[in-house]
Amino acid sequence: MEPDYNTLQEFVTHTKGVAYLLIAVALVALPVFWRFLTDRDDKKRTF
Amino acid sequence: MAHPTCQTKPVVFTPFNIICGIILLIGGVITILRFTKGIGAVTNLDDNNPWGIWIGFDLLCGVALAAGGYVTCATCYIFGLKKFRCAVRPAILTAFLGYALVVLALHYDVGRPWRLPYPIFFSQGTSSILFEVALCVFLYLTVLFLEFSPAAFEWLNWKRARYVIGKISLVLVIFGIILSTLHQSSLGALFLIVPSKLHPLWHSGYLAVYFFISSIFAGMSIVIFEHLVVDRFLHDKIDEEHDIESRNVALGFGKTASFLMAGYLMIQVIGIAIDNDWKYLGTRWGLWYLIEMIGFVGLPAVVYAIGVRERNLKLVQWTSFWTILGIILNRLNISLVAFNWQLPLGQKYFPSWMEVMTTVFIITIGVVFFKVIATRMPILHAHPDYPDDH
Numbered sequence: 001m002e003p004d005y006n007t008l009q010e011f012v013t014h015t016k017g018v019a020y021l022l023i024a025v026a027l028v029a030l031p032v033f034w035r036f037l038t039d040r041d042d043k044k045r046t047f
Numbered sequence: 048m049a050h051p052t053c054q055t056k057p058v059v060f061t062p063f064n065i066i067c068g069i070i071l072l073i074g075g076v077i078t079i080l081r082f083t084k085g086i087g088a089v090t091n092l093d094d095n096n097p098w099g100i101w102i103g104f105d106l107l108c109g110v111a112l113a114a115g116g117y118v119t120c121a122t123c124y125i126f127g128l129k130k131f132r133c134a135v136r137p138a139i140l141t142a143f144l145g146y147a148l149v150v151l152a153l154h155y156d157v158g159r160p161w162r163l164p165y166p167i168f169f170s171q172g173t174s175s176i177l178f179e180v181a182l183c184v185f186l187y188l189t190v191l192f193l194e195f196s197p198a199a200f201e202w203l204n205w206k207r208a209r210y211v212i213g214k215i216s217l218v219l220v221i222f223g224i225i226l227s228t229l230h231q232s233s234l235g236a237l238f239l240i241v242p243s244k245l246h247p248l249w250h251s252g253y254l255a256v257y258f259f260i261s262s263i264f265a266g267m268s269i270v271i272f273e274h275l276v277v278d279r280f281l282h283d284k285i286d287e288e289h290d291i292e293s294r295n296v297a298l299g300f301g302k303t304a305s306f307l308m309a310g311y312l313m314i315q316v317i318g319i320a321i322d323n324d325w326k327y328l329g330t331r332w333g334l335w336y337l338i339e340m341i342g343f344v345g346l347p348a349v350v351y352a353i354g355v356r357e358r359n360l361k362l363v364q365w366t367s368f369w370t371i372l373g374i375i376l377n378r379l380n381i382s383l384v385a386f387n388w389q390l391p392l393g394q395k396y397f398p399s400w401m402e403v404m405t406t407v408f409i410i411t412i413g414v415v416f417f418k419v420i421a422t423r424m425p426i427l428h429a430h431p432d433y434p435d436d437h
Contacts, residue, residue: 014323015322018320018323022320026310026317030306030310033306033309033352034306037302037356
C-alpha cells in the first residue's frame with residue numbers, strides 16, 4: 001500500500017531514506033561481486 | 048609474425064555479395080521514394096509518433112554500439128593497458144562507420160540533407176540538448192576519421208601524413224573521449240523533457256548517467272563480439288599477435304563490462320527508489336522493465352562473470368551478443384515502446400516494412416564498408432613498416 005505524503009518533505013525524506021539504504025546495500029554487494037569476479041585471477045605481488 | 052595477404056582469386060557472386068546486393072538494391076529504391084515522395088510515403092510516423100526506428104534504432108542504438116571506439120582508446124591510451132592495443136583499430140573503424148551511418152540515417156529522418164550544416168554554422172539552437180548532440184557528433188565523427196586515418200595512410204604508403212597524424216594521436220584520443228562522454232549522456236538527457244510521455248520506470252533524472260554507463264559496457268561488448276565475427280569471416284586477415292591478444296581483450300573487457308552492468312543495475316534500482324516508482328513494478332509495464340533489467344542486464348552480468356572466472360572465451364563472446372541485444376532493447380524501450388505509453392494500442396507506432404528495410408540497408412552498408420576496409424588496410428594486422436604502432 002502506497003503511504004500518504006502530506007508534504008514534499010515527507011516524500012523526499014521517505015524516498016531518500018530508501019535510496020540511502022540501497023546505496024549501503026550497493027556498497028556491500030559490489031565489492032562482493034568484484035571479489036567473485038576476480039578471485040581466480042593470478043595474484044600480483046605489489047610489495 | 049605472419050602478414051596476411053590476399054592470395055585467393057576474388058569471386059564476385061558469393062552468397063554474401065548476392066544478399067548484400069539485393070538489400071542495397073531494395074534500399075536504393077526506398078531511398079529514392081523517401082526523398083522524392085516524402086517521409087509519409089515510406090514510414091508509419093505521425094504527429095503522435097514523430098520518431099520511429101530511424102531514431103530509436105539507427106541513431107540511439109548506433110551511437111551506443113559505436114562506443115567501442117572511445118572505450119577502447121581510453122583503456123589503451125589513457126589507462127595505459129597496452130595489452131588491448133590490437134582492439135583499437137577495429138574498434139575505431141567500427142565507431143567511425145557507426146557514426147557515419149548514424150548521420151546517414153538522420154538524413155532519412157530529417158530530409159533536406161543540404162540543411163545539415165545549419166545547426167552548427169548558421170542557426171545554433173544553444174538552448175537545446177539536440178544542439179549539443181549535433182555538435183558532438185559532428186566533431187567526434189571528424190575525430191574518428193582522423194583516428195582512423197593512420198591505417199589509410201599506411202595502406203597508401205603516405206609516410207609523411209602518417210608521421211604527422213601519429214604525433215597528434217593522443218590529443219585526438221583525449222578529445223574523442225571528452226566528446227563521447229558529452230553526447231552519450233546527452234542522448235539520455237534528451238528524454239528528460241518528456242516526463243509525461245515516457246513511462247516512469249524508464250524516465251528518471253539519472254537518464255544521462257544511465258545512457259553514459261550503458262554505453263561503456265555496450266562498447267566493450269561490441270568489441271568482444273566484433274572479434275567473434277571477424278575471427279569467423281575474416282580469419283585470414285588477422286595476424287598472430289592480434290589473434291593472441293584478442294583473448295585478453297575479451298576476458299578483460301568481459302570482466303569490466305560485468306562489473307559495470309552490476310553497478311548499472313544498482314543505480315537503476317536507486318533511481319526507482321528516488322522517484323518512488325515501486326508501484327509500477329507490479330504492472331505489465333513493470334514486468335517488461337524487469338525482463339529488460341534482469342534478463343538483459345543482471346543475467347548477462349553474472350554470465351560474463353562466470354565466463355571470466357572460467358576463462359571461457361566462447362561464453363564471454365556470446366554473452367557480449369546477449370548484452371548488445373539488451374542495449375538495443377533498452378534504447379528501443381525508451382524511444383519507442385515505453386514512449387507515449389498512455390496512448391491506446393491502436394495509435395501506437397509500429398514501423399513499416401520500408402522503415403525496417405532502410406535500417407537493414409544502412410546496416411548492410413556498414414558491414415560492406417567494414418569488410419572492404421578490413422580486407423585491404425592494416426586493421427586486423429600490423430603493417431610491416433609500423434609493427435609497433437598498430
